Amino acid sequence: MGLSFMRIDQVVMSGDGFYQSMAYHAYGQLSLSSFVLQCALCLASIALAYGVRHWALVRLRWQGPWLRHVRSGIQTMGAAVVTVLFLSTLFWGGRVLGLSAHDLMVLWKVLALTLWVLAIRAGGWFFRHVLHPHEVLRIFLHLFEWAAVAVVVLTFFGLFQPITAYIQAIEFSIGEQVFKGANIVTGVLMGVVALTVAGQIADVVDRLLQRYARQETIQGNDALILTRLFSMGIFVLTLVGVLVSSGIDLTTLAAFAGAMGIGLGFGLQEFVVNYVSGLYVLLERALKVGDYVTIDKITGRVVQMSSRALVVRDAVGTESLIPNSSVIKGVLQNHTLSNDDFRVSFLLKIADVADYPRARELILQSLKNAPRVLPDPAGDVLIASVAAGEVTLETSFWINDLHNGHKGLISDLMFDICMLFRSEGVLLASEGADLFASAKALTPKALGTEWLLR
Incomplete structure (x- = not known):
């Protein structure tokens, strides 16, 4: 007995698509009553697992950072864990009653499938809640996680191979550039993985630089400048690498970059202006996080300096988002520029x-x-x-x-x-x-x- 859910021991998995799947061959190897009973037990275990997870989330009102992680773990992996427990109990209960593993192949293979799904969801939970990615990376991680779960489930039912064959048959051209379905899907998956990894690396670098800034090894503004330049560089290089690996010609990529430049000049002009203005403010050292400033009649402490805007918190706790371009164009009064007096x-x-x-x-x-x-x-x-x-x-x-x-x-x-x-x-x-x-x-x-x- 192995943890493979894609084949049955000592059974030749012949056929195409669904007829090559483990589910179809299990149907052929077992009696109808045994197959239906085991399928019903599997569905009942999954339904009960979701019910137990819902009960736990409703009844357990935990507070605190670590307890919130536990609650999030229950929400992500609770149903899979309970399903594994139910199916394991049913499987080993059948073995105690004298049934062989072959007689319980549906329970065993669904249990193996659930273990794979649990491993994927546990990996996604680890990256989301232990490595603390920002919101965009969380979306990428969710996409990658559910894509992996979909691949596993489709493989179990023998549908993954027909779908990939259909995608590989897709081919079309735009001008002289030929696009293939396999390259597009591969590029999207590589893009999700690469951007997730690149974003996580940028986040780790940001935390290291901020820690050095708190230790006064480097200045806070220098840490922000290095973080933004590194993030922009790694994302641009990752995007170019994904596009090239997807089969897009460099000439087409250069034309695409030119069109993107025109789009930036019109549609994203304000974003670019604020991004460049933010870098200029950092390089000029006109202010830093923690300074007490007055900008456009708003007086308060700078609590955040993002790529687009400053966040200033006033005396009553109201936080105002001031675009970086307004800092450059307007009058900036920094009450604590040279010292904190x-x-x-x-x-x-x-x-x-x-x-x-x-x-x-x-x-x-x-x-x-x-x-x-x-x-x-x-x-x-x-x-x-x-x-x-x-x-x-x-x-x-x-x-x-x-x-x-x-x-x-x-x-x-x-x-x-x-x-x-x-x-x-x-x-x-x-x-x-x-x-x-x-x-x-x-x-x-x-x-x-x-x-x-x-």
């Missing part, structure tokens, strides 16, 4: 200008006690404006951890300053206005004639 300021109003020296001293004391405020450059407190009943003070200071936010820091400083003002008798503008209103309410005119008679 960032100036923060806020306003406070006190009631009396005579309290300014004491208020300034208390505010500077509060800034000195705040661990996030930089001692150099030193903070300062200036009079911004003077009006009736109020003096506006502008407090400014520097921080170098803007990624932690600054509104919470301002709130903490204001609270600390107000508590110091209260303990030292420095009145805020609103408190001074309240005291003035209270004093005005105690004038003789407000108290009336009863106050005069006392």
Whole structure:
């Protein structure tokens, strides 16, 4: 007994197409009742396996990265695993009852077929969830996985050879270039495999460069430039190699490249402009991931730099996609280009200008006690404006951890300053206005004639 599902031991597999398949010869080797019973058991095992998989996915609500991988594994391979268990139980149960492997050939061959399908799906799951490919590569992996499953199933029923013969017979020409069906299918399959491998290599190179960038071995912008150039180069070379191996003449390929260039000039012009603009921004080092910038009245931190656009996250968490061409054409304000120092300021109003020296001293004391405020450059407190009943003070200071936010820091400083003002008798503008209103309410005119008679 082997794991081959394409032949039966000691049986000559004659015939063409379906009549050469294992399924047809098993029908001829077994009695009708045995063949039908085993087919029914196989179908019931597959149906029960999908039912068990559905039950497991509904009942098991797991969280966490590794548990999500387990759940994904159940979704991908669960039905095949349960089918293998059911068919193995039925097969070895029949052997215990005294039946030979030849008598149970349908169960055994379907079990072998399911093991091959399980191996293919397990390989696809491994590449998708362990190597972490991006979405395009996931699509390619799905296509390759299901193509392999289709080949296995069609071979089991003897339909793969007739289909390949029909495809090989296809032949047509466009101009002087002759296209054959076999070359087209081979080129598509090679393209899926080659682009999947090339994309995975590019992804691995990207991760290595990003890791070196985090270790400050190379700059982050240099890592992005190398990643994009390497990805573009490997995909172009892979595409050219697949087209040449598919039987396309180099002259035709050159004409195709010229037509593609015209198409890029019109249909994909904006994409090309953004791609080139992104490379220019990286080469110019105008900004990098983590910088705090203002572009087109959008202020926030750069969290991603893709081939087409920047992703800027503002203070409330909104992420804006800004095309790379807008960065080149518009005004870019990088608040942390040369260093991470960032100036923060806020306003406070006190009631009396005579309290300014004491208020300034208390505010500077509060800034000195705040661990996030930089001692150099030193903070300062200036009079911004003077009006009736109020003096506006502008407090400014520097921080170098803007990624932690600054509104919470301002709130903490204001609270600390107000508590110091209260303990030292420095009145805020609103408190001074309240005291003035209270004093005005105690004038003789407000108290009336009863106050005069006392």
